[in-house]
Amino acid sequence: MVIVGNGALGLFLADELVERKVGSVVVVGPSHRDAGASRAAGAMLGCFGEVTSESLRTDASRTRFELGVQAHSRWPEVLRKLEEHSSTGFPLQTATETHVVLNAIGAELDTVNFEAMLKALDEYGKPWSPIDPADIPGFRPRTDARALRAVHLHDEGAVDARGVLAALETRLDAAGATLLDQTVRRLTGNADAVTGVELEDGSIIEAGKVVVAVGARSEALVRTVAKETELIPTFPGLGFAMIAKRTAGEPFRSVVRTPNRGFACGLHVVPAGPGREYLGATNRLVDDIASVTWIADVRYLAQYSMQQLDEQIARHEVLQWLSGNRPVTLDGFPMIGWLPTSGLYLMTGTYRDGFHCAPLLATHVANELQGKPGTIDPMFNPVRQPIQTRTVEASVEEYVQHNMAAWFETGAEAAPQMTTTQLAAYYRARGTEFYEKIGSGYALGPDVLWYAEGSLVGARRVARYLRRVGDAPSLAPATSGIGESR
Ligand SMILES: Cc1cc2nc3c(=O)[nH]c(=O)nc-3n(C[C@H](O)[C@H](O)[C@H](O)COP(=O)(O)OP(=O)(O)OC[C@H]3O[C@@H](n4cnc5c(N)ncnc54)[C@H](O)[C@@H]3O)c2cc1C
Incomplete structure (x- = not known):
């Protein structure tokens, strides 16, 4: 074989x-x-830390989410088997806990996803507790990027990928x-x-x-x-991350991350062995697989790590620049x-x-x-019809929310008199126009819509495929609760 x-x-x-x-x-x-995803991964053993408002909304997305829940229980045994073959000089599991912080740098999407995560934790009976952000070891953001809320996930850590x-x-x-x-x-x-x-x-x-x-x-x-x-x-989701040596300040002892937001997996720091920290990660769907890094992404990760995670990160020494392509399917x-x-x-x-x-x-x-x-x-099954979990109207609204989150998170600026409502209306018009142009009733996720809307190659690929598979498949039913999804 x-x-x-x-x-x-x-x-x-x-x-x-x-x-x-x-x-x-x-x-x-x-x-x-080269250009592989696994070599660039965090690799957070994230399950509830990854939850968004979409994760449990339909039976299909709940089934997908539960893959993560099941996978999580495998890791203690996996690590036990692998440890004796490791040559890193430190445990493969570099963190056993996660802190998720909610700050006001993004937009409402952060809050929505943060709340969705807490709801999912309770629904699945998983342990978590609120924590004062000031008590998170290593977490020392700039005062204007300080967290408003934080929770401790007792059971989610990370490994050295x-x-x-x-x-x-x-x-x-x-x-x-x-x-x-x-x-x-x-x-x-x-x-x-x-x-x-x-x-x-x-x-x-x-x-x-x-x-x-x-x-x-x-x-x-x-x-x-x-x-x-x-x-x-499938589209490549190009991601950038860094491994750096800490030269000053208190090290992080857990994964510290924001919720998933703005088309990406949130800003995060992952302990990466003695004196080292992994800073991640960006995500942008691109036309071609490449092992390059966008300067915009370097700026994003460097600036926001220092501002939102720990000001001392400015003095970190970069040991490795990592880039990789996540395999992203049209239906997610x-x-x-x-x-x-x-x-x-x-x-x-x-x-x-x-x-x-x-x-x-x-x-x-x-x-x-x-x-x-x-x-x-x-x-x-790979030869399925694309799974449909939203309506076109909901897809456009989700796209608007992600754009708003990305807008504020990346420090974009509009004319001071332009309101957020006007900004949202601009993105709503762009999303709506895209669907009118491709003439399909299949509703895309926000990241794929962002990509197809901004790339001629992407738009053609999406439109041709949707034309070939015909009418939009029926909408996946709204979720019915734990254990009732199959
Ligand atoms: C920046 C970043 C951060 C991430 N963080 C996390 C995380 O915290 N937690 C998590 O669970 N996941 C994370 N992911 C996602 C995760 O990395 C991917 O979902 C997963 O690793 C995909 O694994 P894979 O083996 O399918 O693909 P890949 O890791 O891409 O592996 C494919 C391999 O195939 C090889 N290859 C390519 N073409 C050929 C060929 N023609 N012949 C032979 N070999 C070939 C490549 O060299 C590569 O090694 C992250 C991804 C990125 C990019």
Whole structure:
């Protein structure tokens, strides 16, 4: 069996298969992992800290959210297995707790998502407690960016993503799996059946089963053998983060983050081993996968970390600049399952919590590869109709809210006499105009709408796809509560 892709998804799957002794397992992926998401990840084991007002609003999004809840319980065992293979010199788990802070830098969206998080914690019976922001170790923002509220999530921490990937490789190597430091040029076979992969050096590896787990590059790789398969389009969500050495002030001892906001995963700091802190992260959907960083994103992360997290961050020494591409699907849901091409399996679309979910997804995929029943909902099948969770009107309003949050968060300025209502009206008009132009009734998430509205390439791709799949699929039902969603 060949797994293409050496990110979190590919390696956790390989680990699961090797543990089940399924025979020969080959993982192909370049050791530099250029432009990959996993190498750039926080990697917060975030579940409730990631909640937004959308997370539990429909059955579909609740099912997606519950992947994170289930994944969370896997990590203690995962870390126990990996620790002995780690060479970082410090525990792979770099934080065991999270503090979520609500400040007034963004817009109302921050408050809405903060409240949604508290509601979800209570609904799922998870522990949390309010805390005075001044009592959060390391948290020393500028006075004008101080937090108004903060909560302590007792049970959400983070791991060293790069350390976990390295430990997985060491463990796989010790267990006899083959790790090839190579890139796959194309899949071999035809649309009916895959027969293996061709590497960049021209050599061929034959295999009856091929798993494509190359993150944001997955769709293009699948197309090398299955040109006509109608997949949900995937876009790269380019993200930037830094690992820096603290030179002054009290270190952070927990993840400290804002709620998800303004098209992104919130501003956060993650302890990254002795004397080091990870600052993250930006998110912008782009036309092409790249390992570059936008200067605007460098400015954003540097300035707001010093202002909103700790003024002493100004004196941090940057050790690593990280950029990676999150695999973002048009409907925002993962794509996990067999493709119509016999022997070909796709595993991607995990967006902003794929590191956290990887061990859980590995169990499901290993089951399916072995012909056993899967462990997650079949709704994530990659050849589905796009999942619809909102109306076009709601999509435009959500887009307005995210733009407002991003506007204030990034320090954008309008003429002083321009009111926020006028600003919102401007974005509302842009969103509405986009839907009139593409003439589709399918309602996009705010990030995909932002991208398609601002990129000709993106707009054409979205419009062509929606034209091909026809009328908008029916709206996912509003959520019915815990345990009643399936
Ligand atoms: C800045 C940032 C911060 C994030 N923070 C978090 C977080 O805190 N928590 C969390 O859970 N998630 C986080 N994520 C999201 C998470 O990283 C992704 O959802 C997840 O890592 C995706 O894993 P993957 O294995 O599918 O893809 P990737 O990590 O992108 O891995 C794909 C791999 O395939 C390889 N590859 C590509 N093309 C080929 C080819 N042709 N042949 C062979 N190999 C190939 C690449 O080198 C790469 O290593 C973050 C992402 C970013 C960018």
